[in-house]
Amino acid sequence: MRIAMLGSGFIARFYAESLHAQRRKDRVVMVYSRNESNAKRFSDDYGLPYYSTSMEEAIAHPEVDVVLISLPNHLHEAAVLECAKAKKHVICTKPLGRTAEEAKRMLDAVEEAGIFGGYLEDLCYTPKFLKSMESVKRGDIGRVLWAKSRETHPGPHSDWFWDKEKSGGGAIIDLGCHCVEISRNFIGKNIKPLEVMCWADTQVHPIEAEDHAIGLVKYANGAIGQFEVSWTFRGGMDLRDEVMGTEGTIWVNSFLRTGFEMFTTGKGGDGYVAEKAESNTGWLFPVGDEAHELGYPHMFTDMFSAIEENRDPLETFYDGYVVNAILDAAFASAESKVWEPVILEDWRGDHPSENQKQWQSYDEAHYLIKKEILPNGYVTVILKHKETGQMSRKVTVAE
Numbered sequence: 508m509r510i511a512m513l514g515s516g517f518i519a520r521f522y523a524e525s526l527h528a529q530r531r532k533d534r535v536v537m538v539y540s541r542n543e544s545n546a547k548r549f550s551d552d553y554g555l556p557y558y559s560t561s562m563e564e565a566i567a568h569p570e571v572d573v574v575l576i577s578l579p580n581h582l583h584e585a586a587v588l589e590c591a592k593a594k595k596h597v598i599c600t601k602p603l604g605r606t607a608e609e610a611k612r613m614l615d616a617v618e619e620a621g622i623f624g625g626y627l628e629d630l631c632y633t634p635k636f637l638k639s640m641e642s643v644k645r646g647d648i649g650r651v652l653w654a655k656s657r658e659t660h661p662g663p664h665s666d667w668f669w670d671k672e673k674s675g676g677g678a679i680i681d682l683g684c685h686c687v688e689i690s691r692n693f694i695g696k697n698i699k700p701l702e703v704m705c706w707a708d709t710q711v712h713p714i715e716a717e718d719h720a721i722g723l724v725k726y727a728n729g730a731i732g733q734f735e736v737s738w739t740f741r742g743g744m745d746l747r748d749e750v751m752g753t754e755g756t757i758w759v760n761s762f763l764r765t766g767f768e769m770f771t772t773g774k775g776g777d778g779y780v781a782e783k784a785e786s787n788t789g790w791l792f793p794v795g796d797e798a799h800e801l802g803y804p805h806m807f808t809d810m811f812s813a814i815e816e817n818r819d820p821l822e823t824f825y826d827g828y829v830v831n832a833i834l835d836a837a838f839a840s841a842e843s844k845v846w847e848p849v850i851l852e853d854w855r856g857d858h859p860s861e862n863q864k865q866w867q868s869y870d871e872a873h874y875l876i877k878k879e880i881l882p883n884g885y886v887t888v889i890l891k892h893k894e895t896g897q898m899s900r901k902v903t904v905a906e
Contacts, residue, residue: 605675
């Protein structure tokens with residue numbers, strides 16, 4: 508695929524590094540930036556044949572097959588609408604929109620134009636996440652009851668992130684979009700999110716948006732998704748997920764403490780350590796292959812393969828719309844201090860009545876509450892009679 512990169516900043520460079528690594532066939536051929544010197548520098552750095560300060564020109568260029576949006580949040584919609592007008596496939600960085608209303612307009616435009624729309628939610632493509640999802644789909648941990656995702660760091664790189672109007676919010680819109688979609692995958696995208704309870708505050712930075720938030724998302728099958736996001740965390744970028752099911756548990760540490768640790772006095776110079784690292788002296792936690800650990804290669808492989816195979820990618824514009832709807836409810840709850848409904852004008856999953864709770868049977872007459880091996884080797888089970896509701900305990904000798 509021949510790609511037009513819209514944007515020339517931090518995330519655009521991360522994307523370009525991933526796309527041009529290891530002799531990939533998908534290449535960036537055009538870059539658009541509002542600043543000509545930035546566009547030319549990006550073009551020179553990655554050996555691109557074309558650059559432009561006109562978004563329309565970059566998108567419509569005859570050698571461009573796919574448009575990759577790596578622009579600030581407030582520019583996503585205009586870029587998507589231009590792609591729809593030019594009938595060019597589009598993949599867009601997270602979050603899709605600043606609000607569900609904005610995201611829905613982008614979703615509608617892409618579908619009406621009959622073009623491909625991929626949602627670049629990289630943390631749903633990390634090797635650890637993909638491996639975890641294989642386990643969940645096999646049923647290794649049973650029915651997922653609770654999924655918690657945490658992303659915290661000292662704050663984003665660019666000035667526009669800190670501007671509530673341009674970004675659409677603070678840590679919730681920047682980081683919560685990752686965490687919400689991670690939990691949706693674990694719980695099941697077909698399960699409808701119903702309501703959100705969220706606490707948010709501006710604790711450290713002199714900004715209008717929140718720099719710290721915690722939220723709960725209630726799903727139709729009784730599962731809970733939890734997100735913890737912050738721009739106030741010191742010590743680097745902390746990415747962690749926990750999933751609890753009826754038959755098991757998954758713990759994932761994706762970035763801060765991944766088994767690579769080193770100590771340095773700093774004598775070697777001011778080298779780059781890892782994204783959001785605050786120091787290059789003392790104990791450090793470098794990342795061996797940062798793009799891979801953050802999911803970029805798997806993400807782009809899925810996106811471009813999906814275009815070639817005429818199928819949906821793992822993360823679509825519709826997913827981006829649902830995430831925005833959940834985040835809208837989170838912002839509303841942070842203001843009202845009560846549970847707020849997730850408003851989805853377009854729901855394409857199961858209806859809530861299809862997601863009834865199911866209890867595990869021990870035998871024809873009893874539900875199984877708990878089974879445990881005691882220190883003396885005996886096996887004890889706690890049972891509940893299906894008709895009377897009476898609890899009982901049964902002890903046997905382990906074989």
